[in-house]
Amino acid sequence: MATLTNPRLKRKFRFNFAYVILTIGSLIALLPFIWMILSSFKTLKEVRQIPPTFFPQKFTLDNYEKVLTDEDLPLGLFYRNSAIIAVANVIQVLFTSSLFGYIFAKYEFKGKKALFWFIMSLMMIPQQITMIPGYLILAKLGLINNLMGLIIPAAIDAFGIFLFRQFALSIPNELIDAARIDGAGEFRIFRSVVLPQLGPALATFGMLTFMFNWNAYLWPLIVLTENKVRTLPIILTWFSNRMVDKTNLTMAASVLVILPVLFIFLLVQRWIVEGITLSGMKG
């Protein structure tokens, strides 16, 4: 009795409809990446061709060779700069967020409420209002064109403190008191008892912080004006502007800058997705 009113067949049809839409949609999501990758294998002549080709007619690796041997573009150095900033900020933000989140969750002291709400209200303040004086302070301290200029002012993340406070609230007091009775010092309790309990939150928030730091553009653009200290996003636009018409080289450089880390982010996307849904947080 298999007719079209059969619910099973009906469901199958509906599912196919969903698959068609989703497949078209995800092709659109992928297309710019594919176009970038394909173009990076084309010769300059082919890139200049009108109308353009989609697949490279003559597959070449010359673009990569040129980009990798370009003396003005030591990619290793820029990867290092980006990594130093991102890793340092992840470590310090995780440390301060978990420590102060725990303190705000489990300790009582005078002015605690006021201080906590003050920190929370800082979340409302967008970067652009402290951007100009922030630059002037760094200039006075001689930290312009210094990687430390992107690390020292970034030690506290109001949102991180909020997030870790929420997690720390769920840690049973008995656990902390037991450690105290065993004679553990306060910092030792934080390190050995509290921190392991916060493990999943550390992974999630750490990944998110890393990603935002790695992809950051505006603030590094202001602070780092010399190429040798610049991070990957800034050097990529600099290179793209310098190449003007040699789009094949720009695309090869983009592939080298974007794809390796994109692949790593893809591997840990579970945590990144979790972090975003947890917080609805954006860059």
Add this chain to the structure above:
Amino acid sequence: MTKSRPPFLRNFFQGRDAAKKKFIAGTISPLVLYMAFWTIFPLLWGVALAFFEYSPRRVGGFLGFGGDNPFIGLQNFQSMTNISPDAPLQIQQFHTGIKITLLFAVIIVPLNLLLSLPLAFLIESVHKRAKNIYRTLFFLPVLAPSVGVAIMWGFIYHPQRGLLNAIIGKFAGKLIGINWTGDPNLTVGGIPIALFAIIIAYLWQDLGYNLVIFIAALQGIPDSIKDAAKIDGANWWNMFSRIIVPLMMPTIMFAAVLTMISAFQVFDIIQVMTEGGPNGQTQVLLLNIYNYAFRYQKMGWAAAVSIVMFLMVLSISIVQSRVLRTDWEY
């Protein structure tokens, strides 16, 4: 050591909770000092700047104020209200900035929600393994640096070599040479086409955020409700519009506000793709602030504009907290 302390401190650091108090003092006081220097001080400085005609190149007194950087009171803010067509360029650009920023955010938010919500619903409806693959593919652009997005899309929009004109040309059967991001005369309903080009690239990257938020919210809807609707004979459209959307209203409002706040602060993609061009048609407020502060060194003016922008974002945040405080019950 302890004996030399005055009585108050001795009481504070001794007794039953001495260890706790030491711990608090040792951690909270650096926090307060750090925040005083890196948050409160710049905040006050930023507000003060708006009342001066300030350039870091000129000589002044304390923090560069005074001297060649004179106090001008509310002049920066007063001049913003000058809407005559022969107002100075910086004021006209400020007005364009506000207009473009509002336009950008007002277009982005509904488009984002109209795409991401049904997409989330569709993704949730397919087989589990396929679901993960689709979610990953749609989420991929979120992970890319926005600078990379701007470069990739800039190439797609290229008037001669771009993919977009090639595709349109295929269908039209002739060569198409539309300059999507660089022709000031191309507008749709008075809105520059370059802004639409940026909006599409921005949406392409931004969708994934709301998508994962919505997927998580969908998974939070109890199966019993969905099953009950199915038994009552609801088709997928009824299910979506009568059950899913109302139940997800708080999440949708939350996502809308977040999308709007981040759209207000758009910078990277525009700075790389058009630098605010053509003819300043895509110069959003943050780009305006950046240009005046760091390219033209008019930091006093830029600080005043940034305060206006802050107030715009703040008013949305206040609306947000109002909306989110509303109890949604069904």
